[in-house]
Amino acid sequence: MSTVAFFAIAIFTLAAALAAASFSKLIHAALCLALAFIGIAAFYFSLGAEFVGLAQVFIYVGAVAVLIVFTILLTRRESDAPVQFKWSGAVVALAVFAGLIWAIFKSPLPGGAAPAVAPLTVKQIGESLMTSYVWPLQCVGLLLTGALIGAVVLVMDEKP
């Protein structure tokens, strides 16, 4: 993968993310979030993790973004309120960014291109999920079931 493609995806992703963080209309922010996730999925593709990329698009764009816009719809009364921006948050975020960058450049990281490895097939992932990672898989299954029931209970009408 060339640096050009990398920078193209990076600019796309970061721009979408920044837009998601700063657009005043909530619905635009949510749609930009979906775009940013597509960008991240492109990163996964470029890193050779196609399955994760597809899962990312599937789950975030197909499910989470839809959930978010639905929630926006259900809480619509507020969505056109005037923009309130806390600059303290921006300062903290910037400081964290600076700290992270400093830490990245201070730590000894392997340089150069990624080592050449055989592409990761879906079958391999499936086998890993069913052997070494079967317990985490079951736990995640339980967690998702719990989240499903919890979410339904939370938004259920309190009136009988």
Add this chain to the structure above:
Amino acid sequence: MNDLAMATTPTLTHFLVISAALFSIGLLAALSRRHAIYILIGVEMLLAAANLNFIAFWRYGAPSPQPTGVMIALFSIAIAAAEAAVGLALVIAVYRHYRTTNVDQFTSMKG
């Protein structure tokens, strides 16, 4: 930074920087907006940044028989989905109660 821009293929550092930037943008969204849904959007971005790191370290680290980084990213995506579902359900429940989604007004827990 100069040698970064010069490299013909992106290195681990490239991805880490992008991930750090994404993380900070997520933090920005979570910290500086008053609408509860922005916070959730920010948190989703934080998780995505972490996932990007996992994948990058898996790709650039020493080859291992188990695709650990990919697995953790997958589980993390699943957990993020659960988090989004519950979080948004909470937003709706809170909205029904307070008739607002401005987090500055949820102050019942003020010490």
Add this chain to the structure above:
Amino acid sequence: MNPWIVSNLWLIPAIPLAVALLILSLNNSRRSVCAALAVIGQAAAFILSVVALVPTLGTPHYLAFVNFTWFTFGEQALRLGWMLDPLTAVMIVMIALVSLCIFVFSIGYMAADKNFTRFFAYLSFFSAAMLGLVIANSLLLLFICWELVGLASYLLIGFWIDKPTAAAAAKKAFITTRIGDMGFFLGLIWLYHGTGTLLFYDRGAGCMEPAALAGLGPAATSIALLIFCGAAGKSGQFPLHVWLPDAMEGPTPVSALIHAATMVAAGVFLVARVFPLFNVGAVHGVTASLTVVVWIGVITALMASLIAIAQADIKRILAYSTVSQLGLMMVSLGVGGVAAAIIHLIAHGFFKALLFLGSGSVIHACHEEQDIRKMGGLRRIMPLTFVTYAIGMMALSGVPLFFSGAWSKEEILHQTAHWPGGPWPYYLMLLGVVLTAFYMMRQVIYVFLGRPRGASEHAHESPAVMTIPLIVLATCAIVFSVLLTPAWPWLHDYLMGETARFDARLLIQPVLFVSLVLVGIGIGFGWFIYGKREGEIDPLQRAQPGVFRFLEEKMWIDEIYASLVVAPARFAAAFSNFMDRYVWDGFVRIVGGIGQLFGIITKGVDEQGINSGVDEATTGLRGIGRIFSAAHSGQIQAYLGAVAVGMLALLLLYAWLV
């Protein structure tokens, strides 16, 4: 190698468990579906149990087990397993059969209850736990099932939760057995420490096999006694027996299931299962731990028999009789008669379940009346119940030749008579036999003979769904005796791994005459005293009011506990309260006083000229408090920001250190 059933033995408890869960998930209104499910599940378990019995019949000393690793804990692998040997085989068959009868009976008995389905779920759950307990090849698995049995019995005893006495009885049962289980758990941990495994049999490496036992040494006695604590709690032995009679607050099928056939048998079964542990270092079959078992059993058996004489509640009499029979089994275990104890356990399971179900039938017929003084003359009204109840009564009393109870009891007496530890247990047991026959006779006369009184006037025979289990159990109680006679002691030899031979000469034993005489004395005495009973006052009460009151009040053991255990606890609480309120608080006040003193001094200093003195300092403190309180803004973003800043600080610290 192993038959199919050995590797699939887990199905036996799993089926009732699955049924229990299924019933719980069903709608409360699907009553017939639930009952059918429970009965089918139990029948399946019974059939599997019989299938499991088959391979053990062929081979003497049959022993098969399946072990597996539950989870690995660092270096330690925690292993569980199930096993099949004659002991397990007869226990599962007995439990499954008795449970099946009780399930069927419950359909009729609980027909009008609004929580019908929940009841069957609990029953199935209980049965699953109990079956799991007896097939366990690991003390840990046994303990898990043991606790599940405890939980199930708690749920079942307190089934009528809106009845305060039932709730109290459930709590009492749970807490009392918990005391014993504490000992059991300690023993379990000690055993694990000593042997490094909790599997009973593991090809020479199990904790009940000679290698491990030899390594235990003197600790074996202590471990055995600790485990016996658990057994005593569950089987209602002397210091911990108090819960069992109170547990009669539950529905009668529950009493039959828990307190007759199965749960109380768990303690006896446990001792039988870990008998090698008790037997470590035996001299002529006598060890310190076994002696304790014997004497606890003797005390329990006699005390319970005596109390039973003066009780008026039909189920309480049976409960105390259960306690006394369990004491008898413990004596048998203690004197080394493991097989005799198990035989009596099984025989007792049949006829005591029969008696309880019979009493349930009576109670049902008398509109939930349990006081035997208000019954009578039911012989003509409920002939089926009467006949089966009489069979149960004779089996329990030990009327010789035709009733299973007689042979098993005789076997125990035989064992006890030859105990090298001393003759007294034997004599006391003989007294116990007399008392048993006596109080059973008293009960039968009160309930079934004479003329109808009070509650029994409008009684009626129970429906078939209730009488058929009675008939099945009564048949078992009689037919079972065929396997027990000394002439052909099939069950005994099967348990001990010998081949039974028929020898008619052995049928007549000296002990037979002894017990015949004793039972005769007991029954005759009962007939003599109660046969022509008139009036409401018990003849014994008229004769010896003091003694009778003592027995009627259960020897004041509950009251003794109240004063010995509960009162000190209350006192300790009051004492702590006193200490807290007056001593420590006074101390705090003194410290506070010193502070105040300083305050006065500083105020003085302040008045001397420093205007920004104490007042300012306290204002400052309040301000600091306000600052800290402001940190708890309730604002989620503030918290998130704090986390981010904290993360940044950690990052910087890390980067600086590296």
Add this chain to the structure above:
Amino acid sequence: MSGRFLDQIFISTKQLLLSFFSGAPNWVLQLISSLINIAALLGVFLSLFALISVLERKILGRIQNRYGPNRVGPFGLFQPVADGIKMLIKEDIVPLRADKVVHFLAPIMMVVPAILALGVIPYGRNMTAFSIDGGILFFFAVGSATELAVFMAGWGSNNKFSMLGAMRAIAQMVSYELPLIVTILPVVMIVGSLSPDAIVAAQGAYWHGIVPRWFVFTPWGATAFILFFVSGLVESNRTPFDVPEGESEIVAGHMTEYSGFKYATFFMAEYFGMFAISGLAVTLFLGGWQAPFGFLQWIPSYAWFFAKLCLLLFVFIWIRGTLPRTRVDQVMNFAWKFMLPMAFACIIAAAVWHYQGHGLRGWLWSAAVIAAVYFALSYFLESRKRFAPRTYRFAE
């Protein structure tokens, strides 16, 4: 040999075209190859769209005992051209209070995933536009973006009918996405791959030389196929599940405020979605491009694929001409209470089939599983309040 030539004629043509650029660097070659694929896809499916749109009107006409379009060209076959010209020159109206950007992007967002999804379906031997390992997952990943597009259309129009339609559409699409995905799992399980090519290859042989090994001929496959097809009807908002655009209730749902070419784009996206779902159904259950009988293998593989595709499209149209529209709550209840459990039953049945050795025994066992679940569901869903008054719930 001529059969083989005919079968691979499109591949050969593409190779021929690529050979003109043999000197170019590798990435240029890849780019050109992709462009050829895309052009072919768009060409084929746009023509198919035109054809089907007129055929649908004609078939519906026949069903309703009338002629349908028959004025433009022979048998009215040039009707789509006329329609296209009409759509292009119509005025494009954007509501004043609309969210302009979102309103503009929605039709594009709608049609792009549908076209992308078409890319992973194998149309014939060696004829997959983008042959990737996780093709099925790709299909659904891009397909799930249409929900967002529907929402954008509904929100951007700033119209209550649009919003209602969008909410209905999203609700039913999200609900039916679950059975849709769960029903493909048995196939993926049996084949052991997410790649459409592998799935088609796995359906290649014939039982006893006669019955093709298509998954639709197994009990679980047949059930899964029916469930998949019904879910596909919902996903492409076709009758009887066209609740989101029910004319009599909410004008045209999320498309109310669209006109001219944007409306045509939505229309096209709906048809492309239909093609994609049908194509996937053919790939997963009907053996893809495999011939139904061994002796018919000389007919080119793509012909078989499009024959099957057209058959499914005909069923779509047939259903539209036959069934009335369902109610919103019925659609949702059906998804969660019947479709989803049945889809899970298919998984179990497929596992049973697999472990009983793919033979007659497996066939009977898995049929038994399906039947058991079906009757159990029928029993438990039999509701006593069938004729009770409806209760309404409103979104706030």
